[in-house]
Amino acid sequence: xxxxxxxxxxxxxxxxxxxxxxxxxxxxxxxxxxxxxxxxxxxxxxxxxxxxxxxxxxxxxxxxxxxxxxxxxxxxxxxxxxxxxxxxxxxxxxxxxxxxxxxxxxxxxxxxxxxxxx
Amino acid sequence: xxxxxxxxxxxxxxxxxxxxxxxxxxxxxxxxxxxxxxxxxxxxxxxxxxxxxxxxxxxxxxxxxxxxxxxxxxxxxxxxxxxxxxxxxxxxxxxxxxxxxxxxxxxxxxxxxxxxxxxxxxxxxxxxxxxxxxxxxxxxxxxxxxxxxxxxxxxxxxxxxxxxxxxxxxxxxxxxxxxxxxxxxxxxxxxxxxxxxxxxxxxxxxxxxxxxxxxxxxxxxxxxxxxxxxxxxxxxxxxxxxxxxxxxxxxxxxxxxxxxxxxxxxxxxxxxxxxxxxxxxxxxxxxxxxxxxxxxxxxxxxxxxxxxxxxxxxxxxxxxxxxxxxxxxxxxxxxxx
Numbered sequence: 001x002x003x004x005x006x007x008x009x010x011x012x013x014x015x016x017x018x019x020x021x022x023x024x025x026x027x028x029x030x031x032x033x034x035x036x037x038x039x040x041x042x043x044x045x046x047x048x049x050x051x052x053x054x055x056x057x058x059x060x061x062x063x064x065x066x067x068x069x070x071x072x073x074x075x076x077x078x079x080x081x082x083x084x085x086x087x088x089x090x091x092x093x094x095x096x097x098x099x100x101x102x103x104x105x106x107x108x109x110x111x112x113x114x115x116x117x118x
Numbered sequence: 119x120x121x122x123x124x125x126x127x128x129x130x131x132x133x134x135x136x137x138x139x140x141x142x143x144x145x146x147x148x149x150x151x152x153x154x155x156x157x158x159x160x161x162x163x164x165x166x167x168x169x170x171x172x173x174x175x176x177x178x179x180x181x182x183x184x185x186x187x188x189x190x191x192x193x194x195x196x197x198x199x200x201x202x203x204x205x206x207x208x209x210x211x212x213x214x215x216x217x218x219x220x221x222x223x224x225x226x227x228x229x230x231x232x233x234x235x236x237x238x239x240x241x242x243x244x245x246x247x248x249x250x251x252x253x254x255x256x257x258x259x260x261x262x263x264x265x266x267x268x269x270x271x272x273x274x275x276x277x278x279x280x281x282x283x284x285x286x287x288x289x290x291x292x293x294x295x296x297x298x299x300x301x302x303x304x305x306x307x308x309x310x311x312x313x314x315x316x317x318x319x320x321x322x323x324x325x326x327x328x329x330x331x332x333x334x335x336x337x338x339x340x341x342x343x344x345x346x347x348x349x350x351x352x353x354x355x356x357x358x359x360x361x362x363x364x365x366x367x368x369x370x371x372x373x374x375x376x377x378x379x380x381x382x383x384x385x386x387x388x389x390x391x392x393x394x395x396x397x398x399x400x401x402x403x404x405x406x407x408x409x410x411x412x413x414x415x416x417x418x419x420x421x422x423x424x425x426x427x428x429x430x431x432x433x434x435x436x437x438x439x440x441x442x443x444x445x446x447x448x449x450x451x452x453x454x455x
Contacts (some may be wrong), residue, residue, distance in 0.1 A: 017364060019373035031339075038335045042344070042366050065367045068341070094332070 022070025029108050030067060034101045039094035040064055046088035046098055056081045060088055060098060067105060079106045119144045120454045123206055123216035125194050125389075128156020129175070129436060130428020131222030132182045133443035134450075138220075139185040141451050146214055147186050148206070150193035150389075154179060156224055162254035164436055165292075165299040166326040174436065189214075197393055197424075204423060218450050221393055221407065221419070222427040222443070225384040228278025228286070236274065236380055241352040243268075243375075246277075246382045247293065250300055260304055260377070264356055268311055268376035271304055272360060273297040274347045275317040279383030288404045290383030291433040294320050295327045297381050298334045305338040313340045314375070316347050316362055324435060345371065350378060384433040397421050406432045416442060417449040425449050 031037055040061075047059040058081035066075060079102055088098040120143055124135045127149030135147045153159070161171035182188075192208045197219055204216045230238035230246050237244045242263040245253075253260055262268055275297055279290040294317070301313045320342065322328040334340040345362035353359055357374040364371040386405040393399075394407055399419055402408035407430050410418040417425045427446035428439040 015369055017367070017369050017371040019371060035336075038339050039332065041335075041342075062367065065364065069364065069367065069371070071367075071369075 017069050017071060019069060023072070024070050026072055026075075026105070026108055026112075027067050027070065030101070030104050033104045034097055036094075036096045037064065037101055040096050041094055043093060045091045045093060046096075049087045049091045051085050051087060052081050052083050058082060060102070063105070064101075072109075075105065076109050079109065120217045121146070121215070122218045122220060122450055122454075123148060123204070123214055124220040124222055124427070125197075125206070125393075126156070126222035126224055126428075126430070127151070127154040127188070127190075128222060128224050128428060128439075129158050129178055130224065130430075130439045130443040130446075131156075131220070132178050132186075133440050134220050134222060134427040134446045135186045136178075136181040136184070137444055137447035138450060141447065143450075143454070145186050146189055146216070147182070148189045148192050148194055148208070148214075150191070152190050154182070154188070154190075157227075158436060160248060160251055160255075162251050163299070163303065165295045166324065166330045168299060168303065178440075193389070195392075197396060199397075199421075199423075202423075218423045218425065218454055220425045220427050220446055220450060221390065221430050222446075223387050223390040223393065223430045225390075225406075225429040225433065226387045228284065228290075228383045228385050230277055230380045230382050232284060233277055233281075233380070235349045236277065236347060236378075237350045237352065237358065238380055241350065241358055241378075242356045243352075243358055244350065244378045244380065246380050247296055247300060248382065250304075250379050254303060260307055262356065262376050266376070267308055270312045270314070270357075270373075270375040271301075271377045271379065272358070272373070272375035273301055273313070273315045273379045273381060275315065275320075275381050276346070277380040277382050278385070280318065286383060286385065286404065288433070289321060291321070291323065292435050293381035293383055295322060295324065295330065295435075297379075298322075298327075298331050298340075300379065301340045302330070302334050302338050305340060313338075314373070315340060315342045316345055316360070317342060318344070318346050324437075343371070384429065386430070390430045397424060399424075404432070406430065415449075417446040423453065425453075 044061045047061045052058045082102050086099045122143050122145050124131045124147045135145045138145045155175050192212050195209045196207045198205045204219050206214050278284045344365045351359045358378040359374045400408045409416045410420045427443045
C-alpha cells in the first residue's frame, strides 16, 4: 500500500521543549557535582571567548540551557566539540567552574551510555 | 500657623506629614481607608533584605502619631484654588481649607484581568504578586486553590508594564526584585518546589538587588527563563500550562505549573489622575503626575501651593518614596516661609 511519505510528505519533528515530559536526571546529577552551574546568567561571555567556537558552532551558554531543559539528544555531539582549554572559566563573571562542568556532562552522558534515560 | 493638607495616608503621605509637623506646621492627613499605611500594609516583607513590612510601617506610624490630624474614611474629590488658599471637599461632605496641598495619592496595581490570556480571574491557580503577599501574611502556607502545596511555581515579570497592549509603555521598577524576593520566600517554605521566573530582561536597579538575584540562583536554585508568557491554559488537575519562547535557546517551551504568580505593575491611581485634570496639570504619557523638572524639582507640580510626594509621580520603591516624601516637605516649607 502506498503511504503518504512516498509522495514526498513527512511529519515534521516538534521543536517545542516539552518540559513536563523531558527527563531532568542529567541536570540533577550535574548540579550535584558542579553546583556553581546555578550561577549562570546566560551572558554568553564563555561562548564569545571559546577557541572551539571559531571552527564549530559550539556554545557553552546554549549547552547549559539544553541540559537544564532536558533536551539531551544532541549533547554527546555538542560536548565533543570542546577542547577543554578553560578560557571560558577565566572570563565567566559568575564564577562558574565551566571546565569541570563540561567534564561532568561528558562523564554523566558516558555513565548513562548503556541506559536509555538520557 | 500655616495649615498643610496631605492627601493620602500611605508611607509617603505619612512621612511628609510627620516632617511638616516637626517643622512647626499644622498638618491634616486625609486617608480614604479607615487605617493608614496604603500598599505597604499589604506587604509581608520588603526587598531586598526581606524585612517585615509591619516593622517599617510601625516605625513610620510612630512618628506620625505626634501632632498630625488624621482624617480617615475620607476621599477627597475636589481641590479648588481660592485666593491663595485651597478648598478641599470629600465625598462624605467633609471639607477643609489649606495653605498648601501635598498630593500623596500614590498608585494602583495594574488589573491583571486585563491580560486575559494569562487567566487571572479565569483559572483557579493564577494569582498576583499582591495575592501572594496576602498568602504570606495569612501564614497558612503557600497553597493552590485546591489547598495543595505547589510543586512548581511560575512568576511572570512585566504584567501590565512595558506592554503597549496593556496601554503602559513604562517599567514599574519594583516587580523584578519583588519576584526574586517572593521566589526566595516560597522556596524557603517549600524547599522541594521548583521555581521559574519568566522575564524579558531583569532590572535589578537598587542597591543589593543584584546580590539577592544571585542568591536566588546560587542558594535557592531558582530558574530564570528569558521569554515572555504568550498564553496560559488550565489542565484537568487545575495546573496552569504555559507557552513561552525560551529565547536563549530559540525554541518554544511548554511547561505546567501548579501556581502562577503575575507581577502586576503600578498604574497612576484614579484619584491622582482626577486631581491632575481638575488642577490643570500637565498630562504625562504614563498618566503619572509630571513634576516641573524631573531632576531638579521632582516635588513641584507647576501649580502654586500643590506638591507631589511618593508614587503619584511615578513608580518607586519604599525607600525612594520616603526620600521623595522628605524632599516634598522641604519644598512645602520653602514655599510657605
